[in-house]
Amino acid sequence: MWFFRSPSIIYGEDSISYLNDIPQRRIAILTDGNIVRAGLVQKVRHELPEDAKVLIIDDVPVEPTLSYVSSIKGKIDQFKPDLIMGLGGGSCMDCAKAAFVTYEKPGLDMHDITPLINLDLRKKARIILIPTTSGTGSECSWAAVISEDDHGRKNEFASPEIIADFAILDPVMVSSLPEMVRKSTAIDALTHAIEARSSAWKNPYSDIFADKAVELITSNLMDAIADNENVDAITNVHIGASMAGLAFSNSQITLAHSLGHSLGAHFNIPHGISVGIFLPHVIRFNYSQAKSEYSAINKKFPKSLRKKYLHLTVENFLKQLSMPMTIADLKIPKNEYEKKMDSMASLALESTGTVLNPRDAGRSELEMLFKEIE
Amino acid sequence: MYKFPSEEWANAYFEKLNGNADYKDSARDWEGDITLIINADETMKEDAYLYLDLYHGICRKYIFTNDLNKIPKSEFTYSGKFGNWKKLINGEVDPIKGILTGKFKLKGSMAKIMRYTKAAKLMVNTASQVPSVF
Numbered sequence: 001m002w003f004f005r006s007p008s009i010i011y012g013e014d015s016i017s018y019l020n021d022i023p024q025r026r027i028a029i030l031t032d033g034n035i036v037r038a039g040l041v042q043k044v045r046h047e048l049p050e051d052a053k054v055l056i057i058d059d060v061p062v063e064p065t066l067s068y069v070s071s072i073k074g075k076i077d078q079f080k081p082d083l084i085m086g087l088g089g090g091s092c093m094d095c096a097k098a099a100f101v102t103y104e105k106p107g108l109d110m111h112d113i114t115p116l117i118n119l120d121l122r123k124k125a126r127i128i129l130i131p132t133t134s135g136t137g138s139e140c141s142w143a144a145v146i147s148e149d150d151h152g153r154k155n156e157f158a159s160p161e162i163i164a165d166f167a168i169l170d171p172v173m174v175s176s177l178p179e180m181v182r183k184s185t186a187i188d189a190l191t192h193a194i195e196a197r198s199s200a201w202k203n204p205y206s207d208i209f210a211d212k213a214v215e216l217i218t219s220n221l222m223d224a225i226a227d228n229e230n231v232d233a234i235t236n237v238h239i240g241a242s243m244a245g246l247a248f249s250n251s252q253i254t255l256a257h258s259l260g261h262s263l264g265a266h267f268n269i270p271h272g273i274s275v276g277i278f279l280p281h282v283i284r285f286n287y288s289q290a291k292s293e294y295s296a297i298n299k300k301f302p303k304s305l306r307k308k309y310l311h312l313t314v315e316n317f318l319k320q321l322s323m324p325m326t327i328a329d330l331k332i333p334k335n336e337y338e339k340k341m342d343s344m345a346s347l348a349l350e351s352t353g354t355v356l357n358p359r360d361a362g363r364s365e366l367e368m369l370f371k372e373i374e
Numbered sequence: 375m376y377k378f379p380s381e382e383w384a385n386a387y388f389e390k391l392n393g394n395a396d397y398k399d400s401a402r403d404w405e406g407d408i409t410l411i412i413n414a415d416e417t418m419k420e421d422a423y424l425y426l427d428l429y430h431g432i433c434r435k436y437i438f439t440n441d442l443n444k445i446p447k448s449e450f451t452y453s454g455k456f457g458n459w460k461k462l463i464n465g466e467v468d469p470i471k472g473i474l475t476g477k478f479k480l481k482g483s484m485a486k487i488m489r490y491t492k493a494a495k496l497m498v499n500t501a502s503q504v505p506s507v508f
Contacts, residue, residue, distance in 0.1 A: 001475045111485030116473050155485075201471070349400055355470075355491045362396045 004205040004250055005160055007129070007140060011169035011239055013231060016130070018168060019047040024083035024126065028055040028076050030096040031087040032062075035132055040173055044087055044130065055079040060088065063154075064095040065147045066110055069102060076103050086129045086164075089185070090136030090271070093129045094144035097162040100127045110146065113157035121161045129164040132173045134238040135185025135272055137192050137245020139167035154265055156352070163249070169242050171235040179225055182237075183321050184272030186221050189241035190214065191275045194283070194314070195254040196247035197297050198290040200356040206251035207293075209243045214300040216240030218317065225321075255361060256282040258351035259369055262344045267332050276323055277330070281372045282357075283311040285365070289358040326373050334374060341370055378463060378506045379412045379422040379456075384438035386504045387424075391433050394500050398431035401493035405429055406486070409445060411453035417508075418456035450482030460508045462498060469498045 010018045027048060031041055036058050045054060057072050076084070076099055084103065086096025101113055104121045113119070129139035138144070142163040147154050177185075193213040196206045217240040223233035259282070260275030283294060287309070294310040305320070307313045315325075324330050327337050345366040348354060354361055361369075376383040391397060405428075412422040425437040425445040437445050452469075454462070458477040461467040470491065472478040480487070487494065 002471070003474075109485070111483075114484040114488055115470075116480055116484050200468070349492050350489045352470075352488070352491050355495045360396075363399050 002201075002203060003160070004203075005142060005163055006246055006250075007164040007167045009140070009167050009169065009242065011242070012235060013171060015168050016044065016047050016170040016172065018166075019044065020049065022049065022083065022128075024081075025049065025052050026055075026079065026081045027052055027083045027085055028057065028079055028081035028099075029085045029087055030057050030060055030072075030099060031092050032060045033058055035088045035092070038132075038176065040132055041087065043172070044085075053079075055081065060092045060095045062091055063147045064091050064098070065149045066155075067149045069095060069098045069110065069146060072099060073102050073106075077106070080124075082125050084125050084127045086127070086138075087132065089131065089133040090138045090145065093131065093136065093138040093164075094146060096127060096129065097138075097144040097164075098146050098157065100125065101159075101162060110157060111155065113144070113159050113162065115142075115159050117159070119159055119161045122165075126165040127162075128166040128168065130168045130170070130173060131238075131242070133177060133181060133185040134174050134234075134241040135188040137189060137241060137248065139164060139169070140242050140245035141249035143249070153347070154261060156261075167242065169235075169238050171231050171238055174238055175228055175231070175234055182225055183221075183323065184270055184276070186217055186237055186241065186272070187276035187279075187318070187321070187323060188272035189237075189244040190217050190314075190317075191256050191260075191272075191279050192244035192248040192253060193217070193240075194279065194294075194297055194310075195256060195353070196244070196251045198286060198293045198358050199248075199251045199254050200358060201251045202293070203251055206247045209250075210247035211296065211300050213240045213244035213247055214297055216243065218301045218305060221321075252356045253353045254282070254357040255286070255348075255353055255366075255369070258348040258353035258357075259344075259366065261351060261353075262347040263370075265347060266340050266344050267330070267337075269330055273324055273330070276318060277325060277373055278369065280311040280315040280318070281369050283314060284309075285361075285369060286357065286359045287311070293358075337370075337374065341367055344370055375505045375507045378459070378504075378508055379424065379438070381438045383504060383506065384424050384436055387501060388426075388433055388436045390503055391426075391497065391500045394496060397493060397496040397500060400496055401428065401431040401490060404431065404490055404493060406450060406482075407446065407448040408450040408452060408482075409448040411451055412459050413453055413455045415455040415457050450480065450487065452478060452480050454478035456508075463501050463504075463506055465502050469494060 086093035264274035
């Protein structure tokens with residue numbers, strides 16, 4: 001027995017207008033300053049019913065912490081929303097999920113957001129997520145990354161109950177992404193898809209979303225980067241990223257994410273870059289255990305990018321995008337990197353991605369993979 | 375071959391777990407005891423309990439019993455029907471999926487145990503390495 005879970009997805013040009021007819025009238029929007037400055041909050045407000053009351057919390061940090069989520073609880077409780085909206089990248093959407101839980105279940109320790117506990121939500125509100133990047137897949141996933149306050153450990157809170165009720169994928173929300181953000185978030189999505197396809201929990205549903213995600217992202221990303229007005233390419237990458245979110249959310253990520261999370265936490269590297277840098281190495285490491293899956297994914301890349309083996313194809317793709325491939329590219333001093341090796345391996349060992357990797361990996365294998373990007 | 379569950383099986387498991395270097399490494403900071411509860415079903419008449427005192431990658435002590443009163447109250451319990459334990463030991467059920475699908479129940483601090491999923495997996499793998507009859 002297993003499950004397939006997904007929000008209701010509204011997608012394509014003008015899908016934001018779905019907000020015109022929602023039944024909710026008290027809407028708490030969690031977002032950040034960049035989204036406000038980009039005019040996207042205004043765009044969303046314009047689409048909401050005229051008589052809707054709106055609370056805007058626009059200071060969600062890049063790495064939301066437990067104390068940040070607690071700090072906004074009072075405002076949300078007082079406002080009494082019947083809809084919580086996460087508008088932004090992964091941070092804003094993850095923060096909205098955590099805020100949704102604390103609003104619904106006052107007194108619950110956020111660490112208890114695990115799939116092993118029945119949270120019994122949706123007594124007060126619903127949750128809607130609108131991504132403004134094409135990568136995290138958070139709008140489709142039942143996970144939320146919230147950091148500890150003191151030492152930067154990233155908690156991967158997960159519960160099928162925090163999956164959004166609705167996700168809106170409108171290309172207008174991602175049309176003006178800076179080039180590097182578009183690239184790194186797409187690489188994050190590509191990593192989601194490839195890891196979902198080879199995870200120990202892979203299944204026919206996740207496979208089909210992973211395959212299509214790889215096809216949409218790799219066939220359209222270059223065009224989306226080259227032309228901000230290429231709505232078709234931008235839409236395809238956006239939908240592909242969301243499909244990758246559905247794929248990993250219904251099967252789980254593996255080792256590139258374990259290593260990437262750990263590298264990111266130790267050296268403050270953006271998520272898409274830190275997971276992408278390990279992707280070809282992890283594929284090569286896993287190859288003997290995931291041959292048919294990797295071979296199937298390799299065929300989803302456009303012929304112009306495809307090499308004989310998936311790790312070579314991915315490497316080629318990363319190079320064409322001028323993505324960092326080594327710690328030198330990330331400007332991390334070698335001695336500092338080596339000093340933190342044990343700590344990085346320990347953190348990666350704790351990740352569920354390590355457990356669900358198709359090939360068993362202990363400390364020595366993790367250290368070996370960390371060394372491969374030196 | 376060791377009959378599961380039994381004192382002999384528990385002892386063989388205790389030895390194998392303490393000989394597992396990967397487990398030792400992945401649980402090197404772990405402090406906490408756990409009781410594995412094998413609930414009776416149509417093929418096993420009496421509940422059985424395997425108490426494990428786990429500390430820094432070592433199992434310091436185990437108690438196997440059919441009497442709940444003979445074991446200390448532990449920080450965690452992991453329980454399921456005998457038939458499901460059989461599937462778990464034979465590698466037919468994933469221990470976390472087992473919880474998510476209601477085949478097993480885990481009680482204790484979820485936040486703590488979620489940081490040690492690798493160690494939990496290795497504990498199950500070790501059980502699969504004990505030559506077992508059911």
